[in-house]
Amino acid sequence: MSATAHAQHITDDLRQWLRAQLAAGCRAEDVLAAMRSSGWADAAALQALQQIQQETGQPVLLPPSGPVPEPAIGDGVTVIDVAGHPVRVLLAMKLPRVVLFGGLLSDAECDALIEESRPRLARSETVVNTTGGSEVNAARTSDGMFFGRGESPLIQRIEQRIATLLNWPVAWGEGLQVLHYRPGAEYRPHHDYFDPKHSGTAAVLARGGQRVGTLVMYLNTPERGGATTFPDVALEVAAIKGNAVFFSYDRAHASTRTLHGGGPVVAGEKWVATKWLREREFT
Numbered sequence: 001m002s003a004t005a006h007a008q009h010i011t012d013d014l015r016q017w018l019r020a021q022l023a024a025g026c027r028a029e030d031v032l033a034a035m036r037s038s039g040w041a042d043a044a045a046l047q048a049l050q051q052i053q054q055e056t057g058q059p060v061l062l063p064p065s066g067p068v069p070e071p072a073i074g075d076g077v078t079v080i081d082v083a084g085h086p087v088r089v090l091l092a093m094k095l096p097r098v099v100l101f102g103g104l105l106s107d108a109e110c111d112a113l114i115e116e117s118r119p120r121l122a123r124s125e126t127v128v129n130t131t132g133g134s135e136v137n138a139a140r141t142s143d144g145m146f147f148g149r150g151e152s153p154l155i156q157r158i159e160q161r162i163a164t165l166l167n168w169p170v171a172w173g174e175g176l177q178v179l180h181y182r183p184g185a186e187y188r189p190h191h192d193y194f195d196p197k198h199s200g201t202a203a204v205l206a207r208g209g210q211r212v213g214t215l216v217m218y219l220n221t222p223e224r225g226g227a228t229t230f231p232d233v234a235l236e237v238a239a240i241k242g243n244a245v246f247f248s249y250d251r252a253h254a255s256t257r258t259l260h261g262g263g264p265v266v267a268g269e270k271w272v273a274t275k276w277l278r279e280r281e282f283t
Ligand SMILES: O=C(O)CCC(=O)C(=O)O
Pocket: 179, 187, 192, 216, 226, 227, 228, 229, 260, 261, 262, 263, 272, 274
């Protein structure tokens, strides 16, 4: 249920009480504890509080963050051996959490992914926030398709490599998505997590919870353009065949600074494969 849908259930009394608590500087945890002891369920109490925080322009309290996928790159690791396949660590950033990998896929794997996806491409759709369904969107002018998880030996090998690299079970990932951008095509800046405010989100979350991480693998090198951009931190990641950019977000909030987009392809074309990682098993 979204905060907006819940709005109808907030009585004037409760609204006044919540506003008074916040105005008096009470801590959100204490307000929630008081609501809990008067019989409120945790999720409903949090939603009511979030709504009043939004109405009064206060920073919105978020549910506690859970674990996120993370590669083992402590102690200056330069190359990770993933079942005999060496993956180089080219860049790491803390906020947003971004890690750039070199040589995650071999050239042959990139070529095979392109050839297996090409006959199945259709204009990319994005999730419609109101319904949880999907539709063609002008902000995303690429063609795309989804592979089923584990649908071929190639897909299985790549998914297992990603799971090992990011310490996240294969079953907690969505099927691999392939996008094809022609010259001029782009994917405007967006967040990959599902916006908790939107009414369609509940249906999407039922299949495995939130997205908590993204791995974008470059399947070719565009002649010019097509970098993955992170506007909050003015970072541009060049799309180089076989490399992959990983980012994680421990909450569905812009404070993770994971706003990102696929910049316009200036010359040539661009192919990527995206793996989204969920909080739990994706069904
Ligand atoms: O094409 C890119 O560089 C970014 C793709 C992306 O943001 C996505 O697939 O969610």
